[in-house]
Amino acid sequence: MDLLTIACLALLPVIAVAAGVRDLTTMTIPNWMSLALVAAFLPAALLAGLGWQGLLVHLGIGVGALMIAAGLFALGAIGGGDAKLMAALALWMGPDGVLMFVLWTAVAGGLFSVALILARGRLVGLGAFGPAWVRGLLQPKGDIPYGVAIAAGALMAWPASAMMASAF
Structure with missing residues (x-):
């Protein structure tokens, strides 16, 4: 396998992690991340x-x-x-990886949500000492940045996808 193919296939985990971190710290996932995944799909x-x-x-x-x-x-x-992120990542997963993607996203989302809810009940005072995004995460009625779970699901399912099977 050549370096260009490896670089194209590496875009999925790189963008997925970046989107998860961005959602965790800002509660937003920029459109360009999903668009980059869609645009890179065909050449990859x-x-x-x-x-x-x-x-x-x-x-x-x-x-x-x-x-x-x-x-x-x-x-x-x-x-x-x-x-948008889920759709862009599902595009890359194909028939062999999409069900694993959904399953791993659900598992990661459930575990992350429970951990965050527990942290909100116990660590709310610690948020005052951290950055603004930590204070936001620890708000008792705050949103849950599900992009973290979507990224984790993609990383877990990616090796089982048809794209990876075709490449290797």
Whole structure:
């Protein structure tokens, strides 16, 4: 495998981690992160040897994920940045990785949410000594930055994806 293919495939974990950290510290996921994943998908898929049928399946999964995530956003269950990030990452996962992505995201989201709720009950005073984003996280009725769970789910599922199988 050449260096260009490795660099393209490395974009998913790099952007996923950056989006998770950004959501954790600012409660936002910039549009450019999701757009960069979408834009990089085609060259990465072609370099990985995915093939045209595989590309179409991945595109269908990405569109389906966007529709589901938009519905969750409309219901107020997730933020808009979360919805776009989930769809962009699902595009890369394909049929072999998308279910693992959803499962790992749910597990990571549940564990992170419970840990954050427990921390809010016990460590609220410590937030006064940390940066503003820590104080925001420890607010008793504050939001939960689900981009952290989405990033964790992507990192756990990425090795099982069709893109990685095609590349290796």
